[in-house]
Amino acid sequence: MAFTITCPVCGIRRGYEFRFGGEDKGPMPPEESLASETWCEYVHMNNCIAGIQKEWWFHRDGCGSWFTIYRDTTTNQQVENR
Amino acid sequence: MRLKSNSNINGRLWGWDPPLKSSYDAVIIGGGLHGLATAYFLARHHGMSRVAVIEKRYIGFGGSGRNTAIVRANQRTQENLPLYKEALEMWPVLTRELDFNLMFYNCGNLNLAHSEAALKAMRLQVASAQIYGIQSQLVDPEQCKTLIPALDISDRPRYPIYGGMYHPPGGIVRHDAVVWGLAKGAARKGIHIHQGTEVTGIGVKNQKIVSVETDKGKINTSRVLNAAGGYSAALSYQMLGIRLPISVLTIQAMVTQPLKPLLNHVVSSGAYHCYANQTLKGEIATGAHMDPWPNYTNQSTARYIKHQAEAVTEFLPCLKGVKFMRIWGGLADMTPDMAPIIYGNDPIKGYYIDCGWGYFGFKSCLVTGKYMAKFMADGTCPNILKPFTLRRFEQHRLMGETAAVVNYSPDN
Ligand SMILES: Cc1cc2nc3c(=O)[nH]c(=O)nc-3n(C[C@H](O)[C@H](O)[C@H](O)COP(=O)(O)OP(=O)(O)OC[C@H]3O[C@@H](n4cnc5c(N)ncnc54)[C@H](O)[C@@H]3O)c2cc1C
Ligand SMILES: [Zn+2]
Secondary structure (H helix, E strand, O other), rough: OEEEEEOOEEEEEHHHOOEEEOOOOOOOOOOOOOOOOHHHHHHHOOOOOOOEEEEEEOOOOOOOEEEEEEEOOOOOOOEOOO | OOOOOOOOOOHHHHHHOOOOOEEEEEEEEEOOHHHHHHHHHHHHHOOOEEEEEEOOOOOOOHHHHHOOOOOOOOOOOOOHHHHHHHHHHHHHHHHHHHOOOOOOOOEEEEEEOOHHHHHHHHHHHHHHHHOOOOOOEEHHHHHHHHOOOOOOOOOOOOOOOOOHHHHHOOEOOOHHHHHHHHHHHHHHHOOOOEEEOOOOOOOOOOOOEEEEEEEEEEOOOOOOOOOOOHHHHHHHHHHHHHEEEOEEEEEEEEEEEEOOOOOOOEEEEEOOOOOEEEEEOOOOOEEEEEEEOOOOOOOOOOHHHHHHHHHHHHOOHOOOOOOOEEEEEEEEOOOOOOOEEEEEEOOEOOOOOEEEOOOOOOOOHHHHHHHHHHHHOOOOOOOOHHOOOOHHOOOOOHHHHHHHHOOOOOOO
């Protein structure tokens, strides 16, 4: 099935117009007295969920928005926010 | 679903389905090449045969049965080179030892450069390999053409060929044969291989492994190896809350209809994101593109059939009009530095991991299994595996292997 993503500005578009921006990991940890482990967790570590995850996308070949969606990683289908 | 003896490949390979015991000295999650090789060497070198390999589907279901079977040792970094060198040397040895024809075909690999910059990078890579006694050399376009007469070395292609890196000892190994040979060898030494059995949980007490839960019952054990390939990071997070620096992407490969012999080396091109070789059956096997976002679909896409056809016919124009016969996908567990994660006994005693092999974990399965078995038997990490520690990410000591290959990551 074709993979589509709904951009908040442009609506439903082909998935290949977008660039994946990583799993949603919440806000960036504060830089003050930031431990190397905390930074590593934020930058490198992933949950790798086989199922529905919240994630960032960038509308690269479009309006340039950054936004989050929920997607089932086992089917590539975007799903309603839980 | 329990596979029945004698009705299938495992019946013929090891004759019986062992009962799932309530305790083993070690449990290996995943009946792929890394899991099977580790089990084999635990028995062969360390006298540990009370070991279970737990496989959710069937042996070789994961990347081990889906890869394009390319082996080589001309990696880029000093941490990776010794491991891959030994890996390459093990194919003929294991063919004899397992008494199983692994069909090692050392036809050599030619990696094409399509720019001055690519040639310079190859110069470094060649020199690094040579320091470790690995045969690798730079070749000019005419030499490329001599090696593979079908190559188009004119300036017609969008990315003309500037030269290449030729690595004579590499080639192709029949991946299914390695799966079957190792399974047979391990079973002969008393290892229990449980197909159709899923690991559903890992028991930990006082930061020590105590058990493994499966859909067929609980197993008491003090050692577990996570060798679940593309599923290893999800498993680690779900069962132990340990997150790994991995992104799981579907990667695709395909074969053409069989042709008369025309390609007697593995040829690859970073610029075209493409590699190809001719199988012993005559098909051109070519890959491998990755979806630019994480997913577990294993799906193939029209987009990459088109890309692959365009790319491979650019430098091998004689393939125009040839038909693809089959296409398939598998999972690649990618790390940020394109090097694997081999680690253990920390922070949980008895928990070992061997994953993050991306699309390059076939060639390394034997050597990693050999040293992982040693690691699990004495609890201390052998020197050759130390650079692959999980801790390198928080120490900001990522490896430079990224530069050696096309950087397929979701960040592309
Ligand atoms: C298309 C493609 C081309 C490739 N080409 C090459 C190549 O040319 N050269 C190269 O070196 N490498 C290549 N690779 C990479 C290589 O195939 C993998 O790195 C390698 O097979 C990994 O082996 P493994 O044993 O770690 O994992 P796998 O072979 O993936 O085995 C993991 C096993 O774990 C099982 N499992 C998962 N979860 C559970 C659970 N909960 N309980 C029980 N079992 C479970 C799975 O069913 C699977 O069988 C390629 C990969 C792909 C997909
Ligand atoms: Zn948009």
